[in-house]
Amino acid sequence: MKRLFAFLASLCISFATQAQTTTTTSIWDNPMAKFYLVVSFIFVVSLLVLLTLLYLLKVINLLAAKAAEEKAERLGEVYQPEPSLLHRFWININGLVPKEKEATLVLDHNYDGIKELDNHLPPWWKALFYGCIIWGFFYMLAYHVFNSFPLSISEYDSEVAYANAQMQKTKAANPGAQINEATVVATTDASMLANGKSTFLNTCSSCHRKDGGGDIGPNLTDPYWKHGGAIKDIFKTVTNGVPGTNMIAWGGVMSPEAIRNVASYVLTLQGSNPVNGKKPEGELFKPKTTAKTDSPKAQSSL
Numbered sequence: 339m340k341r342l343f344a345f346l347a348s349l350c351i352s353f354a355t356q357a358q359t360t361t362t363t364s365i366w367d368n369p370m371a372k373f374y375l376v377v378s379f380i381f382v383v384s385l386l387v388l389l390t391l392l393y394l395l396k397v398i399n400l401l402a403a404k405a406a407e408e409k410a411e412r413l414g415e416v417y418q419p420e421p422s423l424l425h426r427f428w429i430n431i432n433g434l435v436p437k438e439k440e441a442t443l444v445l446d447h448n449y450d451g452i453k454e455l456d457n458h459l460p461p462w463w464k465a466l467f468y469g470c471i472i473w474g475f476f477y478m479l480a481y482h483v484f485n486s487f488p489l490s491i492s493e494y495d496s497e498v499a500y501a502n503a504q505m506q507k508t509k510a511a512n513p514g515a516q517i518n519e520a521t522v523v524a525t526t527d528a529s530m531l532a533n534g535k536s537t538f539l540n541t542c543s544s545c546h547r548k549d550g551g552g553d554i555g556p557n558l559t560d561p562y563w564k565h566g567g568a569i570k571d572i573f574k575t576v577t578n579g580v581p582g583t584n585m586i587a588w589g590g591v592m593s594p595e596a597i598r599n600v601a602s603y604v605l606t607l608q609g610s611n612p613v614n615g616k617k618p619e620g621e622l623f624k625p626k627t628t629a630k631t632d633s634p635k636a637q638s639s640l
């Protein structure tokens with residue numbers, strides 16, 4: 339015993355010193371962890387207490403049954419064990435009729451000696467059935483007559499409205515998510531273009547070559563395009579891919595922001611004329627706007 343105590347003490351001390359020396363955050367720093375530990379400890383202890391009580395009860399029952407049996411023997415009677423609490427409960431909730439009283443259930447028809455018992459539905463079933471009818475009555479009053487609670491459809495509508503409001507908030511906080519093929523504008527920002535370039539080298543160059551000269555995929559440096567050469571076209575091609583070709587839809591893999599960056603980078607390759615570039619494919623693309631202008635008048639004339 340002494341040894342055990344010494345071992346436990348040394349264990350505690352080693353834990354304590356370890357806790358002092360370690361600087362990394364452990365799971366025990368979380369206050370919830372302690373809470374769960376205490377709760378599970380209480381749970382396990384209560385479970386053990388309960389099991390012990392049940393066992394004791396069983397022993398007491400057994401002793402009582404034994405005593406009753408001995409008493410009956412002494413009096414010269416036939417010992418008939420009392421049905422257990424659980425058994426009586428079972429009989430009651432199912433409305434079971436004992437075999438001796440079966441005659442009360444026999445229906446008065448008799449087919450060639452075959453008789454039929456008119457067993458009742460179990461009381462729990464009837465309670466559930468009538469309970470449902472009563473519940474349904476109050477439910478109808480509350481939901482359809484007095485409109486005290488929202489119906490499923492209005493609950494759904496309010497949840498959708500809430501989700502939409504939440505989405506608007508997220509979008510407002512994160513402008514990148516608002517980029518789509520209708521709104522995208524080519525970026526000239528150096529860091530965004532650098533980001534686009536690294537995406538291109540990592541993800542696209544295997545098919546379009548590092549310099550964009552084309553390999554499995556077409557040459558991206560010439561003014562000929564199969565799917566349009568405007569930023570919105572390129573954004574769309576990259577986002578949706580070209581079904582039936584090796585050009586997959588990158589929209590599921592990359593954020594709209596990343597696609598805007600790589601599409602803008604692709605546009606900077608125009609006219610770079612790399613050696614051994616692939617032959618032009620598609621049609622000559624003429625940009626609709628040659629000069630970028632902020633004047634609404636000039637824009638409307640285009």
Ligand code: HEC
Pocket residue numbers: 537538541542543544545546554555556558562563564565566572575576580583584585586588600601604619620
């Ligand atoms: C597995 C090979 C492969 C990869 C990787 C790939 N592409 Fe493509 N890409 C293709 C092929 C093939 C086509 C031609 C589709 C067609 O025939 O219409 C294409 C077409 C395109 C086009 C349209 C060209 C045109 O003429 O209209 C653009 C723009 C493009 N890719 C950009 C990209 C970008 C940006 C990436 C990287 C995010 C990328 N691709 C990654 C194979 C690839």
